[in-house]
Amino acid sequence: MRKGEISFRIGGAAGDGVASSAETLSRVCSRSGLHASTYSFYQSVIRGGHVWTQVRAGEKSLGCFGEDADVLICLNQDTADYHAKNVTENGAIIYDPNAVEVPKAELRNGVKTVEIPLLELARTFSTAQIMKNTVAIGAAVSLLNMDFDIFVSVMKSQFGAKKQDVIDANVGAAKAGHDFIMKNNISLGHSLKFTMQRRMLVTGNEAIAMGALAAGVKFHAQYPMTPSSSILHYLAAHGAKYGVVVKQSEDEIASINMAVGAGFGGVRAMTATSGGGFSLMVEGLGLAGMLEVPLVAVLAQRGGPSTGMPTKTEQGDLNLAMGAGQGDWPRGIIAPRNQQECFDATVKAFNLAEIYQTPIIVMTDLILSESYSTVETFDFNVPIIRGLRADETKPDEFKRYLVTESGVSPRSIPGQKGLVHIAGSDEHLEDGTLISDVLSGLPSSIEGRIKMHDKRMRKLKGMLKDTPGPELWGPDRADLTLVSWGATQGPAREAIERVAGEHNVKVNSLEYCYIFPFHSDETAALLKDASMTMAVEGNYTGQFARLLRAETGIGMDHHLHKYDGEPFEPRHIVRKIEEVLKLG
């Protein structure tokens, strides 16, 4: 067990309610004033299999779900078999001795086996099997000396006033687990400070959806696909109240094209998917690029290729996002590094999309999309910048695709008098006249084509200025610089702190949230004096390192690639740092 933090791992079979129990526990921790970070390990099955969720809670902000658990809650035998031996020293294992046997000989030093008749205690309150989880959660709350009333408050929020009977049953069951620990005088001897400071507890997907609401999304189309689906769920649940049309479409091709239609119609439009769906969307994305229609597309990555590993994480779709759509068109790619940044980046994406009238891709991965983290309360009062609009009083001057220095042309919205135009997927002239058929290849068209293509691509210059460069975290000068993008930030920083505590070396972290247009100058300046570099990314070929090299000519000295489907843990990175710095 590490000072100032604790990790719980709850394991069972799919359908046992592991994820919801873990969410409850996370909220209890969060409401106690602890920071929390979770990871759900699950499989593409509805019932059965083996699933677990880790809830890490600590006094300081946490960038990831951690590593081995301090407290293991076994809801079935598999959980004991797979995880008991990895419980940290002086940790505890909670289980029902009537259902689960713990391999005691394999346990680390000082690990307590807390035997509670979970099912028997649960039966007093409900016939539902899931109630045994609640007994275990009550026991966990007690082991940490957390205020039981907080559990009650979480139940009230979860079920609402209408379901008092459900609340009573859960509270009773949890109390039984709680009292069992008290009565038997079991303690972890691990103390945490509960500040009771209130924070939000959100997944990356929820943070994106909230960012979209704050930014004024009015249309969202999506086809369900793990791990992006909870964006659809969140917006669908809130659409009626906040006036967002949420359309579950027949496929991702429809989603992106609906978003194009809505964006053309003048509302802020979004779609979300994972790699497979994004692959279907690429033609529609290029259409938006050509029509110069603003939209935001969320790409929540999972293990690929093809169906790949639907419930596993990976950062393998950067090449896909970079290359989506035939021909060249200006796109923005943003990869938020944590849940807080998911909110901020989504707001930024909507503004960039409208300022530059082009698609912005927000990339996450499963670990960020679906994991909960505490965040400071989001500020919903965000800037909303709608970009250049045509002058209704001067219809004679209006050209929808006017060639400008910035590459941005004045835009009109259907319904505006005097500003009708055709947005065409064919190459076109300033007034929208297409030059793909009878004018194709004629001298004036060739010139028009070049001007129009240049105009569109010039938007990248502005977008580059409007986005922040990479962040260098840690000491200015270091023996090793880690280079990462997206959600690798958390484990990378933690690895750096750990290495600094154990060895006399300095490591820093160069982190990218704004991926494209690529900040070459800042990158070159920051890496100019780097002693040694190492790219840390969750894919096979080092897609980000390749982009960095293509944009700057700078190659990484070392690479750490992970593509086993599991998220980076700090120790994976620590091990590699020790290897490249030859630390004993």
Added chain:
Amino acid sequence: MAEAIDGQAYDFKSGTKPTWCPGCGDYAVLNALHKTLTNLKLEPWRVAVISGIGCSSNLPHFLTAYGVHGIHGRALPIATGLKLANPELTVIGAGGDGDGYGIGAGHFVHTMRRNLDITYIVMDNQIYGLTTGQASPTSMMKMKTKSTPEGVIENPINPIALALASGATFISRGFSGDAKGLAEIMEAAVRHKGFSLVDVLSPCVTYNKNNTYDYFRPKVYNLQKENHDVKDIEAAWKKALEWGDRIPTGIFYEAEGVPTYEELEPAYKQGPPLKQRLGIADPKDLIEEAM
């Protein structure tokens, strides 16, 4: 369609000359659409015509109205997004049989079951024209094309039957050789509240030597001249399956009282999306819920 506001009749013609072959059936469709929009006294800036790709999908360029000349097969999803964003527009989808019944068939079916208040005009020439003469989803059995030199060996799609099965609330067929009849059908289609299909037999004079004006002229007849009851879905099914010596045109079916998607959309309680204020004025509930 959206309600006309100022009651004036506007000219919807544009200065862009159509690029279709002389004699192409699509000219009649364009004329009928011009006439319809003018007759219904719609304002050009409150009309949007959305197309896909193909000869017929060039149509938006030949109208004065807002328009999207989109990508192959995706006219209906684009039209759907636009209509949902701004239900105060009259939104018309347009394209060919390859666009709508081939690559876009999935969207065709799903858009019909949604019953959005949009009109979809399919210029059905039973061939791929722009790609120089391959078989289309409505090419008849045995027809020889560049891609089927031994003749087509799969059954054609029956758009009328497919529309009936998919829950379209207005289903019609026109013929480019009957300009007057086509204009009447189109006006009724645009006027209909809900999804309306106008499948137009629109001969390709260059690549389809089978389904020509002369092929259709002796066969087509107008349902409305034969006491067909447009409210009788069983009668509509019977007529939908008729194709041979006699080919029905006119309105096959018009459902009454079916709510449109827009009428059922929960988010519209807050007003049309385009007219709403952006952002969250009071985020208290959202924050509390996430605690």
